[in-house]
Amino acid sequence: MNNEPHDHEKCLKLFRKLSEYIDRELDDASCREVEHHICQCEPCQACLETLKKTIELCKNMDDQPVPAAFSSKLRGLIRSVT
Amino acid sequence: MIKNPVTRQIKDNDGELIRAINDGKIDKFQDLVKRYEHRLYNFGLKMCGNVQDAEDMVQDTFLNVFRYLKDFRYETKFKNWMYRIATSTCIKKRRKSKFAPDRELSLEEFLPKDESEFNTELPFWAAQPLDKLLNAELAGHLKNAVVDLPEKYRVVFVLRDIEGFSTVETAEILNLSAANIKVRLHRARLFLRDQLKEYFKDE
Ligand SMILES: [Zn+2]
DSSP, X not given: OOOSOOOHHHHHHHHHHHHHHHTTOXXXXXXXXXXXXXXXXXXXXXXXXXXXXXXXXXXXXXOOOOOHHHHHXXXXXXXXXX | OOOOTTTTOOOOTTXXXXXXXXTTOGGGHXXXXXXXXXXXXXXXXXXXXXXXXXXXXXXXXXXXXXXXXXXXXXXXXXXXHHHHHHHHHHHHHHHHTTOOOOOOOOGGGGSOSSGGGSOOSOOHHHHSOHHHHOOXXXXXXXXXXXHHSOHHXXXXXXXXXXXXXXXXXXXXXXTOXXXXXXXXXXXXXXXXXXXXXXXXXXX
């Protein structure tokens, strides 16, 4: 833990923008503001990293194969209407 | 009003196939099924949470695409148009089933209440490489967490983070504003992050 005075309001403001920051959807000024705060605030760094890891895990979940029986049923159905 | 057809052209990998089908090569519709059944099925699994509903959704979506393809105006990507149909098919399906009413996720429930709740230390799982972390058990846990998301957040999360649509595309598919998409996506991600924290809390 560091002992520097910690501006909790800044953290809360940043918390709302984290997804936009990760998605690079913030304008340059807001982006710089986020980066400026984050590089000196460990709790917000932890917040950002856990959120990034969450997204990364979700994006890498395995797909399921289409059940073969359903796939052939679907093709049959499409053949009957086309 | 005179519209310049050139400016309305959009790049669409499916454009050629769709035009062929609409020009009468109806048997090519099977190519469309082949192209999208896998993606739509997985979209259905995440949206509906079970195989039977996912299969029904895929079938109904293709039938609706077939029925309305003549009305497709080439002003948007075909894929986005198809997902619009898929999404409303999912939502209709859930309305019919006995799911609890959708609840709102407020940002406040994810906010650290005061500084003491702010975790300074990075939890170990956030620092682990993906391949060390993602096993079948965690994937199962995550899938359940996605299904537990209230629908209006889940649909945004799945379109954005799983299917890879942009904010603007997702807004178009769901007929919502981009700002609304961003708000819902952020809350959905925070919800999932809380589920992960819970999963890892004893480690
Ligand atoms: Zn902070």
